[in-house]
Amino acid sequence: MNESQNIQIPLSLFYKISGVFDYLLISNIELPVIFDFDATLSELREKQHKINMRAAYTSAIIANNDEQKRLAYSNYLKLKKRGYPQ
Numbered sequence: 001m002n003e004s005q006n007i008q009i010p011l012s013l014f015y016k017i018s019g020v021f022d023y024l025l026i027s028n029i030e031l032p033v034i035f036d037f038d039a040t041l042s043e044l045r046e047k048q049h050k051i052n053m054r055a056a057y058t059s060a061i062i063a064n065n066d067e068q069k070r071l072a073y074s075n076y077l078k079l080k081k082r083g084y085p086q
Helices: 011-027 037-062 066-082
Strands: none
Touching (some): 037 066
């Protein structure tokens, strides 16, 4: 399998996988280096940030009125400025 290929999984499964990694993080469980936990967790967080950014942008686009559009776009800009958690 080509390592650069992407796959699609259901969003609910993504949230479950992220939850497992968050649990492992707060449990202070020592995992073997071969699992590359920190890099995997970082990639999951980056993906979650991108999902949040896409949802915030979509909210700004589909807003019903100018006030909702301004608020949604403001929320989008806050997420964009903050960046994803490391």
